[in-house]
Amino acid sequence: MNQLSFLKSSGLLLSLFLIAGCSRPKGEESYQSQPIVLPVDVVKSGDAHLHTEYTASIEGITNVEIRPQVSGYLKQILIDEGDYVQAGQVLFRIEDGPFAEQLKNAEASLMATKANLSNTLLDLDRKKELLNSKMVSDLQVREAETVYAASKAAVQQAQAAVESAKINFNFCAIKAPVNGYVGRFNYRLGSLIAPTNLEALTLLSDVHHVYAYFSMGENEFLDFQAQYPGASIKEKLAGTPAVSLMVANGTLHDKTGRIDAVEGQFSKSTGSITLRAKFDNPNTTLRSGNTGKVLIPQQYSDVVLVPISATIAIQDKKYVFSLDQESKAVQVPIEISGKSGDQYIVSKGLSVGDRYIVAGFERLQPGTPVSVEKANQ
Template identity: 40%
Template sequence: MVDNKVLTDFQLKTAISARNAAQANVQLAISAIESAKINVGYTLIRATTDGYIGRLQKKQGSLVSPADSQPLTALSNVQDLHVYFSLGENDFIAFKNNTAGNDLQQKLNNLPPINLVLSDQSIYDQVGKIDMVDGQFDKNTGAITLRATFKNPEGVLRNGNTGRVRLQKKYDNTLLVPQMATLEMQDKIFVYTVNKENKVVQQPITVIGKSGSNYLVSNGLKEGDRIVYKGIDLLQDGQVITPQALSKDSIN
């Protein structure tokens, strides 16, 4: 059209300039859209991990400021949970002396898995592994803190749960005796054994520890001895009884 003198050079240059300006405005609009998307993204809080959200501290429409000291909520990742517990100094020394390994990390690796007893006294169905020992003893309690990690695939455990850990330890030449079958007198622990004539004999035992509701007995009894499980408060040394055998499953 310029060649045919329908448009002047000035009109062509004006049209090109208008086109370039329009293209620039399009790019500005695209940039504004991208900026708006970024700003909208700031209104969304995306968790970096799976977990459970706690109480929401703000309602929809509440003003939120960076100066707020209170978090919006708390997100708990409960896939793996840490359980903290303490050992006394003597128990910790025994652990270091009796566990194989050249250093603390090797000793931790060689420890058997541990069990978690929940607050309702049930045993958690996953075993844990001790993976951390604190660097110092608590000067007030004389104990040191250890950490065990438990898998939590079903989400049974939550942060703040309480319970007890049960450590496995091997004992040689040791018997389990129900605490219910014992009596204590003058700082000594006794059981009533039953001889061949069905007479009861008060027998002192040496207790070296506990496992659940049982005593660990290292001396005073031998495998195969019969002891009285119930009614020991009514017995006298030398009394003849009519014993009734109990199955292992019926005890405890």
């Protein structure tokens, strides 16, 4: 085959390819113009129930530092970390030998002052009798009365010293002031402990009821107060709904609580105010130091609702595919003000009566015609 014949054959093949290529888009265009059948529903309004979350720290209703009231060496530890103890139970013992000796000395001094008081009383009585027979002067009697009064005061002072020594001796047995769980020990056997120590021996916490402390900003707190009737904060708190507590693993505590107190002033450093909610904790599943979130319920009426499953997220924005008057897909950005169950509360982007695609829009392109299929109710 010569060069001219080859060129003619190549040109013929190229023309055939061009014809085929030009005819294919026409077929594709015909295919794409066919509407896609997708479920479509109409935007509705309704009542919404949601919770506002506030990060909270949890403390036992009673948290007591256990500290020594006398100085000495730690002789005995009678409980273990984490034990539940009763009020009055002995937790620690301090070496009590020195305090026992102080008590003995005080009791001996008391006996001596009592003996001296008896002698001064005898002397006073004798001088009073002698005064009647004019054998002593009135001045001597008054002097005897003064000595007796001083001896009587000495007895009272010695008695107070005995009581003080008893108190110090009894302080060697460190007892639980309340029921609760024992925290971590900061001192071990043989440690020299004193009331001036920076750290307490341990912390005793009663967690059958717990407090959850959380904060609100100034605007939030003003809005919070405006929701409930009452002239005082106490009256307003009485009208607040029960609140829930979500613990760190995302589960809800099995008891609801009530907001029962508000701090007296806003923090100058954070601009927030602290509120307190009280929860029953009969199974002691919550402990002091736990963290969580207090959930305050809120109810809204006649708000625009759309299923969460009917939305797509692109970066930090939410979108819904709606239909225009020609039933073509339109990707609409929406603003969300909250979540109620499996629905979003839409504050901007959709109106009641707008049509939106319920499902099947994952690969849908804007402008694609859609054949409406009634969504399942």
